[in-house]
Amino acid sequence: MMTVEHENLSVQGFRAAAVAAGIRKHGRLDLALIVCDTPAAAAGVFTTNRVQAAPVLLDMERIRSGRAQAIVINSGIANACTGEAGMRLARATTQLVADALDIPAELVQVASTGVIGEQLDIARFEQAMPGLAASLEPDGFPEVARAMMTTDTVPKTACRTVRLGNREVKLLGLAKGAGMIMPNMATMLSFVVTDAAISPPLLQEILQQAVARSFNAITIDGDTSTNDTLLILANGRAGNPELDGSDPETTELFRQTLEDLLRELALKIVADGEGATKLITIRVAGARSEEEARAAARTVANSNLVKTAFFGEDANWGRIIAALGRSGAEFSQDQVDIAFDDVTMVRAGVGQGRAVEAQATEVLKRRQFAVVIDLHAGSAAAEYYTCDFSIDYVKINADYRS
Amino acid sequence: MMTVEHENLSVQGFRAAAVAAGIRKHGRLDLALIVCDTPAAAAGVFTTNRVQAAPVLLDMERIRSGRAQAIVINSGIANACTGEAGMRLARATTQLVADALDIPAELVQVASTGVIGEQLDIARFEQAMPGLAASLEPDGFPEVARAMMTTDTVPKTACRTVRLGNREVKLLGLAKGAGMIMPNMATMLSFVVTDAAISPPLLQEILQQAVARSFNAITIDGDTSTNDTLLILANGRAGNPELDGSDPETTELFRQTLEDLLRELALKIVADGEGATKLITIRVAGARSEEEARAAARTVANSNLVKTAFFGEDANWGRIIAALGRSGAEFSQDQVDIAFDDVTMVRAGVGQGRAVEAQATEVLKRRQFAVVIDLHAGSAAAEYYTCDFSIDYVKINADYRS
Numbered sequence: 101m102m103t104v105e106h107e108n109l110s111v112q113g114f115r116a117a118a119v120a121a122g123i124r125k126h127g128r129l130d131l132a133l134i135v136c137d138t139p140a141a142a143a144g145v146f147t148t149n150r151v152q153a154a155p156v157l158l159d160m161e162r163i164r165s166g167r168a169q170a171i172v173i174n175s176g177i178a179n180a181c182t183g184e185a186g187m188r189l190a191r192a193t194t195q196l197v198a199d200a201l202d203i204p205a206e207l208v209q210v211a212s213t214g215v216i217g218e219q220l221d222i223a224r225f226e227q228a229m230p231g232l233a234a235s236l237e238p239d240g241f242p243e244v245a246r247a248m249m250t251t252d253t254v255p256k257t258a259c260r261t262v263r264l265g266n267r268e269v270k271l272l273g274l275a276k277g278a279g280m281i282m283p284n285m286a287t288m289l290s291f292v293v294t295d296a297a298i299s300p301p302l303l304q305e306i307l308q309q310a311v312a313r314s315f316n317a318i319t320i321d322g323d324t325s326t327n328d329t330l331l332i333l334a335n336g337r338a339g340n341p342e343l344d345g346s347d348p349e350t351t352e353l354f355r356q357t358l359e360d361l362l363r364e365l366a367l368k369i370v371a372d373g374e375g376a377t378k379l380i381t382i383r384v385a386g387a388r389s390e391e392e393a394r395a396a397a398r399t400v401a402n403s404n405l406v407k408t409a410f411f412g413e414d415a416n417w418g419r420i421i422a423a424l425g426r427s428g429a430e431f432s433q434d435q436v437d438i439a440f441d442d443v444t445m446v447r448a449g450v451g452q453g454r455a456v457e458a459q460a461t462e463v464l465k466r467r468q469f470a471v472v473i474d475l476h477a478g479s480a481a482a483e484y485y486t487c488d489f490s491i492d493y494v495k496i497n498a499d500y501r502s
Numbered sequence: 503m504m505t506v507e508h509e510n511l512s513v514q515g516f517r518a519a520a521v522a523a524g525i526r527k528h529g530r531l532d533l534a535l536i537v538c539d540t541p542a543a544a545a546g547v548f549t550t551n552r553v554q555a556a557p558v559l560l561d562m563e564r565i566r567s568g569r570a571q572a573i574v575i576n577s578g579i580a581n582a583c584t585g586e587a588g589m590r591l592a593r594a595t596t597q598l599v600a601d602a603l604d605i606p607a608e609l610v611q612v613a614s615t616g617v618i619g620e621q622l623d624i625a626r627f628e629q630a631m632p633g634l635a636a637s638l639e640p641d642g643f644p645e646v647a648r649a650m651m652t653t654d655t656v657p658k659t660a661c662r663t664v665r666l667g668n669r670e671v672k673l674l675g676l677a678k679g680a681g682m683i684m685p686n687m688a689t690m691l692s693f694v695v696t697d698a699a700i701s702p703p704l705l706q707e708i709l710q711q712a713v714a715r716s717f718n719a720i721t722i723d724g725d726t727s728t729n730d731t732l733l734i735l736a737n738g739r740a741g742n743p744e745l746d747g748s749d750p751e752t753t754e755l756f757r758q759t760l761e762d763l764l765r766e767l768a769l770k771i772v773a774d775g776e777g778a779t780k781l782i783t784i785r786v787a788g789a790r791s792e793e794e795a796r797a798a799a800r801t802v803a804n805s806n807l808v809k810t811a812f813f814g815e816d817a818n819w820g821r822i823i824a825a826l827g828r829s830g831a832e833f834s835q836d837q838v839d840i841a842f843d844d845v846t847m848v849r850a851g852v853g854q855g856r857a858v859e860a861q862a863t864e865v866l867k868r869r870q871f872a873v874v875i876d877l878h879a880g881s882a883a884a885e886y887y888t889c890d891f892s893i894d895y896v897k898i899n900a901d902y903r904s
Binding site for chain 1: 550551554580582619727811818819821823827832836851891
């Protein structure tokens with residue numbers, strides 16, 4: 101992955117800030133604000149969970165306008181399963197931001213992460229808002245990335261630049277994840293700001309496409325949050341001819357750049373999965389359809405038995421083939437090949453013996469490796485990204501609220 | 503659950519034995535035999551995994567005759583993903599049994615459990631078979647239950663008697679489980695012997711019905727084995743009028759007794775789940791259909807986040823409602839009720855506060871409790887049985903093969 105210098109984490113026309121508002125615990129950054137100097141084109145993708153947190157419900161309603169100017173984010177409490185009181189609080193929070201910035205509340209998006217079922221206290225937001233608005237700076241994004249963290253151990257940011265026409269366009273992304281991560285959506289929270297000029301409908305379309313092979317191809321524990329939110333704001337300050345779909349080549353270039361950025365963020369989430377010690381790519385080829393390829397890769401990526409074996413650095417391919425067998429993908433068990441990176445452990449459904457297993461075990465000691473599966477049933481392929489499943493995952497999740 | 507005296511673990515006309523054959527490790531019981539004095543009515547249910555072990559493939563073929571006289575069982579190596587050599591070995595094993603007992607090989611069923619992908623050594627079976635056949639005894643079943651164990655910590659047996667007509671009929675069941683447990687089938691291996699007189703087609707039909715609310719309603723880790731096998735042999739020695747479906751009342755009585763027996767075995771498997779410290783019933787009511795009720799219960803029962811919270815004795819109902827929300831069941835989030843035993847923590851989608859949470863936390867300290875969910879979307883219900891997810895689960899599964 102590319103190294104991103106701290107000083108690059110800004111995009112013209114955007115400012116950001118974070119404060120410790122004491123939302124659930126004292127003294128840690130837990131309230132953040134991202135603001136555009138002018139109303140920006142906006143698009144969003146949200147959790148597919150039937151149970152949706154108040155901020156998600158509010159954002160989904162407002163994003164239809166295709167415009168937004170600010171995003172307020174809190175960690176600590178998710179404002180999910182909080183009923184009408186939660187909806188009122190989400191609205192009130194955006195009103196506080198609107199008042200502080202002198203913009204319409206309808207242009208304010210809100211995102212929350214943390215414990216489900218507890219009510220936020222609006223007083224914390226009231227007290228913190230003036231200071232938060234006053235501290236907005238172009239280089240405030242790293243602080244926002246920190247304020248979003250829950251069980252994350254590192255803040256997650258990524259940057260890309262791309263030349264559209266004769267203008268340089270910049271994209272800056274933030275993400276938090278770590279647990280309750282599973283498509284669709286795979287991240288709990290992610291925000292992207294860019295100075296590209298693009299029409300809101302095209303931005304929404306491109307965002308959804310870019311999500312498919314990034315956030316929707318990762319899994320940590322198979323659980324889907326009630327709060328998953330990905331928002332993108334594009335303010336047009338780069339001065340490129342506005343992308344509206346009439347120039348397919350430039351549109352594709354921007355889409356690829358966005359996908360690449362989201363993929364970096366997604367992989368950072370997996371690598372920082374709760375208790376994770378390894379980042380693993382599950383690559384399935386030879387499936388009858390892309391749907392079956394995805395089902396096969398996802399089932400392996402989510403299997404507790406496969407993931408605990410990886411934690412134990414045990415090349416237990418039997419668990420992989422057992423997971424493939426229950427994935428719903430059609431294949432013949434006497435045709436499957438399985439490799440760990442370049443070491444083929446299984447050919448035509450049969451293990452290749454102790455010597456090969458010893459080589460495969462060496463691969464499993466790496467921080468990062470790929471499981472390459474060929475079902476030999478067709479020509480479709482898919483990739484998933486996952487992590488191993490460690491003792492610390494259980495420790496983290498047995499203790500999370502205490 | 504009823505207490506079963508050791509001396510009751512026999513059924514007239516059946517004998518059993520187990521020996522330490524050194525299949526994978528030395529000095530532990532790993533080869534067992536169940537034999538009926540005469541050919542018995544037989545039925546079986548097998549893994550739905552597309553990848554099926556050699557013994558499963560062989561049994562499925564032979565059980566079509568509706569007759570069987572012996573079951574040979576080994577632990578240590580699963581004989582799965584072993585190609586043609588594995589099939590030859592499974593056949594050869596049944597031939598050894600047939601020769602030792604002087605019965606046709608077609609009447610011998612075979613079951614294996616253990617590591618996937620390693621080849622069994624037929625020499626171990628050849629050496630052990632004479633001693634195994636010679637040690638068959640009516641009271642040999644507890645030893646068989648022990649020989650079947652892999653990561654199980656206790657052998658699992660259950661007994662029932664039921665009066666059919668004016669005859670007392672007995673059923674004796676054995677099971678092993680502990681990991682890679684998930685419908686359908688939920689057990690790795692289970693065997694039932696009974697002296698009931700029943701026609702093979704009815705036995706098969708009743709077995710499948712009884713499995714639905716027993717083995718197919720439990721989960722430990724969401725994984726399905728390649729070797730799951732449930733076999734029942736009925737030798738008719740009780741002398742009841744042969745059940746053939748013409749007497750619905752007696753048939754139902756037998757079906758219920760079998761379901762009850764299988765349920766006891768299934769719950770013993772969950773209670774002995776790898777690393778499990780608690781046995782938890784997930785009861786979903788108010789679903790639109792039984793299918794949605796089962797999907798909702800299963801998704802909660804399989805959620806790592808829910809199960810780690812139970813291990814931590816944390817009444818984190820947010821994780822339960824999040825799991826319900828991704829289960830595919832239709833419901834409105836502001837109508838859901840959730841109780842732990844008799845403590846209702848969530849009413850109409852909203853938490854009932856700290857005092858109730860403290861009571862719920864007390865419930866979670868029990869060895870056994872129920873999560874009672876009402877979706878208020880319809881009238882269908884379903885139950886699943888699961889266990890908590892502990893640090894030991896990861897330890898067991900990271901180390902399993904070493």
